[in-house]
Amino acid sequence: MKLDLYMKPTCPFCHRVMDVITEMGVGDQITMHDVSADPTALQTLIEVGGTNQVPCLFIDGKPMYESGDIVEWLRANL
Numbered sequence: 578m579k580l581d582l583y584m585k586p587t588c589p590f591c592h593r594v595m596d597v598i599t600e601m602g603v604g605d606q607i608t609m610h611d612v613s614a615d616p617t618a619l620q621t622l623i624e625v626g627g628t629n630q631v632p633c634l635f636i637d638g639k640p641m642y643e644s645g646d647i648v649e650w651l652r653a654n655l
């Protein structure tokens with residue numbers, strides 16, 4: 578399974594997700610993309626997800642928005 582987290586370091590909702598990733602010790606399973614520093618990642622997020630909102634977790638290329646949903650998915654699947 579390929580997991581990509583689109584995030585911004587200044588976003589508190591992203592930190593909520595990243596804190597759970599750290600707590601679970603699963604950071605090595607998820608590739609981080611900082612959309613504030615990577616224009617290509619921002620373009621991918623907008624083109625595939627349909628909006629620039631972060632955090633967004635791509636699960637095998639399928640976007641999941643909403644930090645609460647992402648945390649719930651991480652806890653249930655990793």
Ligand SMILES: N[C@@H](CCC(=O)N[C@@H](CS)C(=O)NCC(=O)O)C(=O)O
Binds near residue numbers: 629630643645
């Ligand atoms: N309800 C969303 C809120 C996410 C949110 O508001 N993210 C902000 C950054 S903190 C965002 O991406 N806003 C759009 C923008 O910055 O252009 C969640 O919990 O994930």
